[in-house]
Amino acid sequence: MATKIALAGNPNCGKTTLFNDLTGSDQYVGNWPGVTVEKKDGLLSGRKDVVIQDLPGIYSLSPYSLEEVVARNYLVSEKPDAILNIVDGSNLERNLYLTTQLLELGLPMVVAVNMVDVMRRNGDTLDIARLEKALGCPVIEISALKGEGTKEAALLAIGEVAKKRMSERPHVFTGSVEHALAHIEESLHGKVENATSRWAAIKVFERDTKAVEMLKVPTDIVAHVEEHIKDCEKEMDDDAESIITTQRYAYIQKIVGETFKKSPRKASLTLSDKIDKVVTHRILALPIFILSLCVMWWLAVADGGPGTILTDWANDGFLGGEGWHLPFTTHECTADGAYKGMEFEDAQDEFAKQDASKSKWEEAYLEKVNEGKPDGEKVEKMPEKIDEAIAKTIVAKGVFVEDEETGEPKTKECDCEKCTKKREAGEDCEGCGCGCGEPEMWDVDYAAYQKAAEYEEPDPSQFGVWVPGIGALISSAMEKMGVNETVASLVNDGAWGGVATVLGFVPVICVVFLFLAFLEDCGYMARVAFIMDRLFRKFGLSGKSFIPMIVGKGCGVPAVMAARTIESERDRRMTIILATFIPCGAKTVIIAMFAAIFFRDMWYVAPLMDVVGIAIIVLGGIALKKSKAFSGEAAPFVMELPAYHMPTFGGIFRHTWNRVKAYMLKAGMIIFPACVFLWFIMHFDWGFNLLADEEIEKSMLHDMGSWIAWLFAPLGFGTWQGAAASVSAEIAKEQATATLGLVAANMDGASTAAHVSNLFASMSDFPKLAALSFMLFNLFVPPCMVAIAVTFREMGSKAWGWFAVGFQLLVGYMLALSAYQLGMLFAGGGFGIWTAIAIVVDLWCLWMVVRPAKCKM
Amino acid sequence: MSNGSIVVLVVIGTLAALAVWRNLRKGAPCSCGCSDEECCEGCCGHAKKDS
Numbered sequence: 003m004a005t006k007i008a009l010a011g012n013p014n015c016g017k018t019t020l021f022n023d024l025t026g027s028d029q030y031v032g033n034w035p036g037v038t039v040e041k042k043d044g045l046l047s048g049r050k051d052v053v054i055q056d057l058p059g060i061y062s063l064s065p066y067s068l069e070e071v072v073a074r075n076y077l078v079s080e081k082p083d084a085i086l087n088i089v090d091g092s093n094l095e096r097n098l099y100l101t102t103q104l105l106e107l108g109l110p111m112v113v114a115v116n117m118v119d120v121m122r123r124n125g126d127t128l129d130i131a132r133l134e135k136a137l138g139c140p141v142i143e144i145s146a147l148k149g150e151g152t153k154e155a156a157l158l159a160i161g162e163v164a165k166k167r168m169s170e171r172p173h174v175f176t177g178s179v180e181h182a183l184a185h186i187e188e189s190l191h192g193k194v195e196n197a198t199s200r201w202a203a204i205k206v207f208e209r210d211t212k213a214v215e216m217l218k219v220p221t222d223i224v225a226h227v228e229e230h231i232k233d234c235e236k237e238m239d240d241d242a243e244s245i246i247t248t249q250r251y252a253y254i255q256k257i258v259g260e261t262f263k264k265s266p267r268k269a270s271l272t273l274s275d276k277i278d279k280v281v282t283h284r285i286l287a288l289p290i291f292i293l294s295l296c297v298m299w300w301l302a303v304a305d306g307g308p309g310t311i312l313t314d315w316a317n318d319g320f321l322g323g324e325g326w327h328l329p330f331t332t333h334e335c336t337a338d339g340a341y342k343g344m345e346f347e348d349a350q351d352e353f354a355k356q357d358a359s360k361s362k363w364e365e366a367y368l369e370k371v372n373e374g375k376p377d378g379e380k381v382e383k384m385p386e387k388i389d390e391a392i393a394k395t396i397v398a399k400g401v402f403v404e405d406e407e408t409g410e411p412k413t414k415e416c417d418c419e420k421c422t423k424k425r426e427a428g429e430d431c432e433g434c435g436c437g438c439g440e441p442e443m444w445d446v447d448y449a450a451y452q453k454a455a456e457y458e459e460p461d462p463s464q465f466g467v468w469v470p471g472i473g474a475l476i477s478s479a480m481e482k483m484g485v486n487e488t489v490a491s492l493v494n495d496g497a498w499g500g501v502a503t504v505l506g507f508v509p510v511i512c513v514v515f516l517f518l519a520f521l522e523d524c525g526y527m528a529r530v531a532f533i534m535d536r537l538f539r540k541f542g543l544s545g546k547s548f549i550p551m552i553v554g555k556g557c558g559v560p561a562v563m564a565a566r567t568i569e570s571e572r573d574r575r576m577t578i579i580l581a582t583f584i585p586c587g588a589k590t591v592i593i594a595m596f597a598a599i600f601f602r603d604m605w606y607v608a609p610l611m612d613v614v615g616i617a618i619i620v621l622g623g624i625a626l627k628k629s630k631a632f633s634g635e636a637a638p639f640v641m642e643l644p645a646y647h648m649p650t651f652g653g654i655f656r657h658t659w660n661r662v663k664a665y666m667l668k669a670g671m672i673i674f675p676a677c678v679f680l681w682f683i684m685h686f687d688w689g690f691n692l693l694a695d696e697e698i699e700k701s702m703l704h705d706m707g708s709w710i711a712w713l714f715a716p717l718g719f720g721t722w723q724g725a726a727a728s729v730s731a732e733i734a735k736e737q738a739t740a741t742l743g744l745v746a747a748n749m750d751g752a753s754t755a756a757h758v759s760n761l762f763a764s765m766s767d768f769p770k771l772a773a774l775s776f777m778l779f780n781l782f783v784p785p786c787m788v789a790i791a792v793t794f795r796e797m798g799s800k801a802w803g804w805f806a807v808g809f810q811l812l813v814g815y816m817l818a819l820s821a822y823q824l825g826m827l828f829a830g831g832g833f834g835i836w837t838a839i840a841i842v843v844d845l846w847c848l849w850m851v852v853r854p855a856k857c858k859m
Numbered sequence: 860m861s862n863g864s865i866v867v868l869v870v871i872g873t874l875a876a877l878a879v880w881r882n883l884r885k886g887a888p889c890s891c892g893c894s895d896e897e898c899c900e901g902c903c904g905h906a907k908k909d910s
Contacts, residue, residue: 483863490867497871671882675875 004053007046007159008077010104011088012097013059014642016116018042020088020146021056024156046156054156055082061096063103063201064210077107078198078216084110084159088146091121091128093642094262098254101137102174106204108197110162111139114155118143125265136257138172147650171200174253179245182234183207186227193220207231208243274645278529287533292613294521299608302513302590303597310598312509321502322754325462325470332466340457346465356454359400359444363451366398390448398446412442473502488685488692495747496681497674500740503595503754504669507739510594511587511665512658518555519657523649527552528641534616535639543623544568545639547577551584551619556661558582558789562796572632578796579626579806580619582785583813585611587661588668588735589781595739599755600762600773607774611781618782618813625850633855665736672734680730680744695748703745716836717779717815718772718822721765728779734786768822768829775822783814816843 009017025044046052057073077085087104089097094115101113115121115128134141140158144151175183186203194202194217205213206227214224231242238245271279281290302309319326327346335341341349364384370392372380415425416436424430430439446454462468470478476498480490521527531552535545546568554561561581568574585593593608601607626632683702685693693701707722707729714720714728723745731738746757749764759769766772784790784807794803823840827833 480863480867483866484861485863485867486861489860489864492871493867497875671878675878675882678871678875 004045004051005084005160005163006053006055006082007084007086007156007163008055008057008082009086009088010057010073010077010100011059011116012061012090012093012100014644015059015088015090015093015097016146017059017088018056020086020114020116020144020152020155021054023146023149023152024054052156052160060100062100063107064208064213075216077104077109078201078213081109083163084112086155086159087111087113088144089113089115091115091117091126091143092124094128095251095254095258098258099250102172102250102254103201105137105139105171106201108171108200110159110165112155112159112162113137113139113141114144114151115141116144116146118150119145119148127263127265129261129263133257133261136172136261172253172257175246175249178234178237179207179249182227182230185230189223189227190219193223194218204246207234208246210243272645274525274643277646278643281526282529282532284536287529288537291530291533292609294526295612296606296609298514298517299612300605301517302510303594303608304605305602307513309510309513309594312512313507313594313598316509317502317506317755318753319469319471321471321506322473322499323471324474325468327462327465328467328469335460335464337461337464341460341464344460346460346462349460349465353457353460355400356457359398359446359450360454360457362400363396363398363446363448363454366396367393370396393448393451396448398451399443400446400450401441401443413439414442473498491685491695492678492681495744496677499743499747499754500677500680501669501674503740503743504591504673504736505666507591507594507736508662508666511590512662514590515556515587515658515661516654519654520649522552522657523653525644525646528643531639531641532643537620538623539636539639541620541624542627542636543576543620544573544636545641547573547580547623550577550581551616554581554584554586556587557664558586558785559792561586562789562792565796570634572634573636575797575802575806576623576626576632578793579809580622582789582793582810583618583622583782584615585781586735586785587665588786591736591739592731592777592780595742595758596773596777599759600770611777614778614817615782618817621847621851622809622813625847628850628853628855668734668736673737673740676730676733676737677740677744680726680741684744698748714779716823716839717818718766718768718775718826719762719779723761724765724772724776728776728783731780732784732787732790734788735780738780768826768831771822771825771829774825775818778821779814779818781814782810782817784810816847820844 009021011017021042021044024046026047042056044054044056046054055076057076058070060070060073063074063077076082085104085107087101089101104111113133115130115133118128121128128143130141130143140162142151142155142158144155146152173180183200183203186206187199190199190202190206198217202213202217202219205217206219206224209231234245235242240248281287283290301307304310315326317323332346334343334345335349341352344352367388368381368384371389414437415421416438418436421436421438473494476493477490480493485493518527521530531545531548534548534551538545538548547565549567550561550564553564558581561584562578565574565577565581568577589611593611597604597608680703683706684698684704686702687693687697687700688702688705698704703726704722707724707726710729711720711722711725714724719725719728723742726745727738727741730741742758742761743754746754746761749757749760751757751760762769762773762776785793790803790807793806794800797803797806819836820840820843823834823837824844825831827837
């Protein structure tokens with residue numbers, strides 16, 4: 003049987019870092035307490051017979067929150083073979099409080115003093131031999147972050163198991179307490195295990211009812227020893243629990259005084275203190291936090307930012323487009339022909355212009371040829387031989403479509419002083435009389451047509467090293483295999499199309515998570531919790547509720563789980579309901595897609611979604627707190643602010659990679675089969691007959707979407723496509739983007755972005771508002787199905803689970819309704835019944851927030 | 860239907876079936892995308908870790 007070594011220690015002392023180092027795992031490590039809320043197992047590297055167990059952090063063996071119960075129950079009931087107690091060397095006194103309790107469990111134990119590198123840097127010294135003697139168990143210095151002494155600590159613990167050596171109990175308490183404990187221990191003889199009798203006696207002395215229940219101490223014994231406890235309390239003039247706590251600290255102070263030498267510190271502020279004076283400033287703190295969100299989103303989604311540049315490359319070149327030129331290899335075309343001396347983009351523009359000329363002239367020619375002919379005799383295609391007599395009489399108007407994504411033609415821009423000034427001021431100079439804003443057109447006569455017909459699409463390999471895109475490679479492979487159109491559509495639009503849409507946003511995800519990892523690792527995120535506590539507390543909420551929300555920026559599932567650190571049941575439930583309003587990684591993709599397609603010129607829309615999330619949490623929290631079920635004082639929030647430090651490249655990379663890897667895995671495991679399924683129900687009718695592209699309206703997906711589309715009509719996207727995308731987002735939030743790409747594939751346009759843009763234009767007269775409403779709805783309704791399942795489990799009852807989902811659905815719907823209806827009102831869309839409903843709903847929400855509380859907050 | 864079409868259909872069908880089978884067998888990866896062996900976010904509800 004494998005040897006089990008449990009890692010126990012205070013929150014944020016480095017247990018998970020040590021666990022990762024010993025097992026080679028990549029468990030999530032956070033720079034704040036409460037990151038680990040469940041026990042984790044992993045094999046010691048190179049030893050299949052040793053299991054290392056990472057326990058949630060605890061301050062003592064008197065648990066208050068759920069994850070502390072997990073740790074205590076495991077240590078007391080299931081009993082590991084040895085305990086490796088991690089002690090933060092820079093906070094020795096507080097950490098040893100738990101150590102003295104762990105020693106009382108009677109299990110083989112090793113104390114690992116972590117962060118020795120910080121101690122050394124500060125000039126502090128620790129007398130290990132004296133500490134070993136005082137605690138009665140081996141002590142070793144380690145640095146979990148640098149991997150220093152970690153293996154030795156594990157081996158030492160294994161050695162203790164082999165020696166079957168129980169820790170020698172230090173003499174923590176004074177005579178009269180020891181006297182009472184001896185009596186209790188004697189009474190418990192045979193009722194509890196010998197090894198834990200000391201700990202049980204102390205718990206009985208402290209009148210810890212939970213521990214007494216767990217140890218199944220008979221009530222008559224508890225009543226019998228009460229006299230001894232009361233005698234002791236009388237003598238010490240204090241209550242039993244305080245006596246134990248005071249004497250523990252007195253003992254710890256004594257041994258710390260004997261073993262630990264702290265180097266004298268300068269009276270001046272440390273760098274961390276100086277930074278904190280600014281970033282946690284009463285007035286500046288919140289603007290700095292919002293500014294950091296803006297910087298993150300700017301880097302991720304702003305036009306010209308690194309996230310957008312890379313996402314455009316991924317969508318239009320690497321994954322979805324025809325291909326891309328290898329950087330630093332591009333050059334002007336050297337091959338003889340029409341494009342000689344041109345850059346690739348100019349050559350593409352030239353081809354597009356010539357192509358437009360050609361098709362406009364052909365249109366005009368066919369019109370002329372068909373003049374006066376009955377419908378049946380009309381020529382639909384250009385004949386092989388052109389009638390020159392007619393051709394020479396034709397002068398068509400060529401229109402150059404500049405933006406293929408929107409289908410917008412290139413417009414004229416005159417260079418007169420008046421118009422130039424207007425444009426510089428960011429104003430529209432349409433209607434100025436110079437023709438500005440009108441489509442740019444030119445005459446195409448027969449000679450121009452003949453010239454245009456000679457143009458061939460520019461060969462990208464003539465402009466640099468051309469790397470074909472994956473989508474293009476798949477298409478070409480299928481063409482070579484003779485795959486028919488339907489199966490090709492399944493692969494291009496369904497399987498690969500959906501996955502590529504999601505994977506195309508990997509650069510955005512990378513930028514967001516890199517930035518967050520930096521903020522977490524340097525210690526700023528811990529300050530954010532502190533800042534938010536100050537804000538939350540004003541409304542009767544606790545900053546402890548914000549920790550799950552920081553976790554939720556990555557994923558809603560751990561956010562819901564992280565609420566376990568909250569002791570108060572009502573605050574915990576409220577945090578679970580509110581935590582997923584912070585847009586998670588998957589929702590980041592929805593934001594990125596809509597920011598790229600609809601809000602390129604409005605960089606603030608993306609960070610605004612985070613701010614809206616926080617606002618909903620605050621306002622929703624205030625409204626909930628005023629109800630009987632959630633009323634009560636906000637729980638106290640105590641947390642250590644770690645000193646700022648420059649994060650390691652490896653740490654940031656690992657954090658980011660773990661999240662990006664998970665995102666890509668989901669694209670393969672969930673998005674791919676979901677897209678294949680959606681493609682099938684979009685291309686088959688209820689009789690399982692294959693449908694042509696123009697028959698999509700007979701499809702199963704069309705019918706299913708239409709059944710519920712009316713629900714979304716007041717939100718501006720009440721079509722089967724909008725309904726299908728919104729409902730499929732419950733599989734995984736990023737599925738909304740994949741489904742939009744799939745259902746919009748039949749729309750005009752050269753890219754997914756153009757298809758989606760045209761889809762929303764077909765849904766509403768105010769496509770930007772409909773897009774904003776769609777985004778708000780999908781960001782703030784209940785999270786994905788996995789997060790919902792975890793919500794039900796953590797809520798502890800179906801009724802509470804449904805309440806959470808209902809609340810989230812209501813919030814998401816109301817938000818989208820208000821944004822669309824009020825937006826339309828301001829944009830000149832008129833006043834209708836739904837506008838009135840939106841106003842009433844908003845006033846009701848306002849009332850829920852400002853109404854007087856029925857119960858004490 | 861050409862042989863190429865059949866091959867592509869079989870490949871896509873198999874891959875989709877494998878993904879669905881894996882999700883059903885092990886429990887769908889949670890939002891953080893982890894498998895049930897190791898949870899990248901340290902959160903997994905469907906993993907073997909008990910509370």
